[in-house]
Amino acid sequence: MTPEQKAEIEAARAQSHQTRxxxxxxxxxxxxxxxxxxxxxxxxVIDYMGDDSAITQAARVSYGRGTKAVSNDEGLIRYLMRHWHSTPFEMCEIKLHVKLPVFVARQWIRHRTANVNEYSARYSILDREFYIPAADDLAAQSTVNNQGRGAALSGEEAARVLDWLRDDATRAYDHYEAMISQDGQQGLARELARMNLPANIYTQWYWKVDLHNLFHFLRLRADAHAQMEIRVYAEAICAVVKDWVPFAYAAFEDYRLGGVSLSARGVECLRRMLAGEEVTQESSGMSKGEWREFMGVING
Incomplete structure (x- = not known):
């Protein structure tokens, strides 16, 4: 962060406001x-609204007598999470300021149930900051998953890839600066010059989302199978949410992050296995991909 950004944050943290x-x-x-x-x-975190009690308050308004058997807020929240009731969790909202590489932002923005305002490269000049992976995070394409990584690169290949990433990003930014410069030339418009910037340059946005949709984001992006570069953001957000709504987060962690979902066919196979039958992929009625995922759930 720049000294100006740090000073702005310190000034904001120094303020305190009385509220009801x-x-x-x-x-x-x-x-x-x-x-x-x-x-x-x-x-x-820029701002937030609500807490665990806001969830249960909304649920009791919505469901009335039907919730009276649940004697405490934690139990009610677990009931709501277990039975996929979503609207009570929408009563809580959070607004985040996020700085992230453009290619991560393009993946992130696929979650369309949020309000977003991004730094504009039409009006402003992007900083010379690029995401360069650590050497340990450079990996080959997975041979079993078209969306994933395989074994780590090593030796000369890893060094060569890192050099290309740094050199290409630096060269693209040098040309960006040269194109928009008005020193001895008209200078290309910023909205056009930005097209030459690499996808690993950093952008920033404000992202406001309700808790229900945030949990959906975290379920996908904090998962071990998510791309590392977005997963680390999700994990940082998880640490904040855990302190914000501890009952709701514990239920989310139990039923969503740590839970599993089985198809009707998967449940049938599991029952056959528990009954002592030897079930194979061929006798399961599942495709090879489904069977691999099912066995991953069974074997952990």
Whole structure:
């Protein structure tokens, strides 16, 4: 972060406001703190609304007598999560400031149930900051998953790839600066010059989302199979959410992050196995891909 950004955050953290609205003590400690992610990125909480009690309050309004058998807030939240009730979780919202590489942002923005305002390279000049992976994070294409990584690159190949990433990013930015410069020339418009920038350059945005849709984002992006570069952002957000709504996060961790979903065919196969039958991929009625995923669930 720049000295100016750090000073702005320190000034914001130094302020305190009296309020009658509910606050979450755990979240208050996170407000305006920037948590580093990757080599130049970060997340920080700008604002939030609601807490665990906002979820249960909304649920009791919505479902009335049907929730009276659940005697406490934690139990009710677990019931709501277990039975896929979504609207009570929408009563909580969070607004984050995120700095991230453009290629991660393009993956992130596929989650369309949020409000986003991104730094504009039409009006402003992007900083000379690029994401360069650590050598340990360079990997070959997976041979079993078209979306994943395989074995790590090593030796001369890894060094060559890192050199190309640094050199190409630097060269593209040099040309970007040269194109927009008005020193002895008209200078190309910023909105056109930005097309030459690489996908590993950093951008920033404000991202506001309700808790229900945030949990959906985290379920996919904090998963071990998610791309590492977006997973580390999701994990940083998880640490914040855990302090903000501890009951809701514990239920989410139990039923979503740590839980599994089986198809009707998978349930049938599991019952056959528990009954002592030897079930194979051929007798399961599943495709090879389905069987591999099913066995991954069974064997852990």
């Amino acid at each position: 609205r509910a606050t979450a003590p755990g979240m208050e400690t996170h407000l305006y703190t920037a948590y580093p992610v990757l080599d130049h990125g970060f997340i920080r």
